[in-house]
Amino acid sequence: MAFPLNDVLLLLKDEVRGYQVPVVDLIAAQTHDPFKILVATLLSARTKDEVTAAASRRLFARAGTVEALALLTVAELEQLIYPVGFYHNKARFLSQLPAVLQERFGGAVPGDMDSLLTLPGVGRKTANLVLAVAFNKPAICVDTHVHRIMNIWGVVRTETPLQTEMALRQILPEPSWGEVNSILVAFGQGTCTPVRPHCDRCVIATRCPRIGVTPRTVKAAGERSAMPQTTEKKFVSWNVNGVRAAMKNGLLEVLRDLDADIVALQEIKVQPEQLPEQLRSVDGYQVFWNPAKKKGYSGTAILTKTAPLQVWYGLDVPRFDEEGRVLTLEFADFYFINVYAPNAQPELKRLSFKQDFNQALLAHMDRLARTKSLVLCGDLNVAHKEIDLANPKANVKNPGFSPEERAWMDAITAAGYIDTFRKFDPSPERYTWWSYRFNARAKNIGWRIDYFIVDQASGDRVVDAAIHDEVTGSDHCPVSMVFR
Numbered sequence: 498m499a500f501p502l503n504d505v506l507l508l509l510k511d512e513v514r515g516y517q518v519p520v521v522d523l524i525a526a527q528t529h530d531p532f533k534i535l536v537a538t539l540l541s542a543r544t545k546d547e548v549t550a551a552a553s554r555r556l557f558a559r560a561g562t563v564e565a566l567a568l569l570t571v572a573e574l575e576q577l578i579y580p581v582g583f584y585h586n587k588a589r590f591l592s593q594l595p596a597v598l599q600e601r602f603g604g605a606v607p608g609d610m611d612s613l614l615t616l617p618g619v620g621r622k623t624a625n626l627v628l629a630v631a632f633n634k635p636a637i638c639v640d641t642h643v644h645r646i647m648n649i650w651g652v653v654r655t656e657t658p659l660q661t662e663m664a665l666r667q668i669l670p671e672p673s674w675g676e677v678n679s680i681l682v683a684f685g686q687g688t689c690t691p692v693r694p695h696c697d698r699c700v701i702a703t704r705c706p707r708i709g710v711t712p713r714t715v716k717a718a719g720e721r722s723a724m725p726q727t728t729e730k731k732f733v734s735w736n737v738n739g740v741r742a743a744m745k746n747g748l749l750e751v752l753r754d755l756d757a758d759i760v761a762l763q764e765i766k767v768q769p770e771q772l773p774e775q776l777r778s779v780d781g782y783q784v785f786w787n788p789a790k791k792k793g794y795s796g797t798a799i800l801t802k803t804a805p806l807q808v809w810y811g812l813d814v815p816r817f818d819e820e821g822r823v824l825t826l827e828f829a830d831f832y833f834i835n836v837y838a839p840n841a842q843p844e845l846k847r848l849s850f851k852q853d854f855n856q857a858l859l860a861h862m863d864r865l866a867r868t869k870s871l872v873l874c875g876d877l878n879v880a881h882k883e884i885d886l887a888n889p890k891a892n893v894k895n896p897g898f899s900p901e902e903r904a905w906m907d908a909i910t911a912a913g914y915i916d917t918f919r920k921f922d923p924s925p926e927r928y929t930w931w932s933y934r935f936n937a938r939a940k941n942i943g944w945r946i947d948y949f950i951v952d953q954a955s956g957d958r959v960v961d962a963a964i965h966d967e968v969t970g971s972d973h974c975p976v977s978m979v980f981r
């Protein structure tokens with residue numbers, strides 16, 4: 498039976514009235530100002546709505562007009578809009594925008610696709626949203642929610658948002674084009690979420706074919722802890738490059754948004770007595786800290802919603818363990834190892850230390866994997882293949898991509914351990930770490946050195962693996978895995 502698209506959109510239009518309004522719609526309703534709508538749309542790309550809303554408020558307080566925006570420097574813009582995703586690039590585009598608007602369009606935002614596409618940082622998605630929201634013109638803005646949900650419903654079978662947009666133009670009546678984005682963004686944020694959608698409370702559950710979807714498992718009334726009773730668990734790993742600095746950059750908000758069952762942190766750079774009050778007990782989690790002996794250096798931690806059966810600090814090798822590099826928790830049907838592997842250092846000065854560490858770690862993995870499933874995550878400080886870094890040729894002898902370090906990754910994958918991210922995403926330019934220098938993150942000159950790895954026998958238990966490169970706050974971004 499064909500999916501009743503028009504009926505479903507009508508139903509959802511009503512349903513999402515009680516949901517949080519997407520930030521661009523909110524700004525449109527509040528201001529009716531094409532300039533503010535354009536700026537908020539630019540800020541919203543790859544950024545959570547709450548972050549966009551706060552950044553828009555700060556920016557509009559200083560620059561609510563084209564003329565006022567022209568007076569701000571790139572550095573001031575960066576400061577105002579941080580931490581929206583790719584804020585360096587966005588600040589640069591915003592600083593160029595006034596001159597382009599004034600020179601070509603008399604200082605006003607143009608109301609046609611071709612002109613909008615000539616503005617700095619404006620692509621088809623942004624232009625469509627501005628046309629629909631600011632000018633009430635027939636345009637379909639296909640963002641990640643619209644593209645994903647239309648494919649889940651089987652309305653389209655497309656690879657890219659542009660293909661989805663072109664297909665929807667044929668399928669949907671023109672009067673409904675403008676509201677599709679608002680409805681599906683609200684619905685995609687509130688119910689049909691990218692990971693584990695709430696099919697259990699979805700108003701269109703009986704009509705949805707759920708193509709490619711793994712819904713969340715719901716606890717029965719009376720069940721107590723989240724982890725043992727659910728069949729799926731979400732794990733997150735993040736090198737925070739100093740837990741106290743990460744706190745200032747929104748660590749707790751990120752943890753709340755990612756809502757994982759287990760969170761592994763690396764490079765915590767903190768002693769227990771230096772912990773900020775909010776981290777001494779994090780709501781809903783039991784926390785295990787494994788700091789380095791040396792202050793302000795290395796260290797690992799795990800936050801878990803379910804109490805483990807056992808905890809091991811280190812590898813029983815004092816020279817590694819005094820750096821707080823490995824923390825292992827045992828649960829009923831799997832082991833969870835959090836690793837912060839040593840950096841081989843310039844001129845590979847610490848390579849032999851790292852090789853010894855890797856050898857001891859592999860022995861630990863093999864020992865545990867004999868008895869139950871093994872999940873290992875963390876910053877392994879190595880990009881495995883050329884696809885895993887932006888400049889492989891320039892880095893062949895450098896720490897993190899030396900043949901010796903890569904050989905260890907070859908050895909563990911040859912032994913059957915699975916790099917879970919590559920099970921789901923074979924594409925290039927997917928990185929988890931960017932140098933603070935040379936504007937590397939904004940240019941996406943990065944490395945994929947943070948992993949979730951499982952033993953061979955547990956490959957079928959992995960439901961999803963992802964990189965959260967929209968999350969800032971450290972020079973690494975979080976990675977995640979869903980495990981059943």
Ligand code: SF4
Nearest residue numbers: 689694696699702705
């Ligand atoms: S049933 Fe599930 S997959 Fe389908 S629309 Fe609802 S939440 Fe999304």
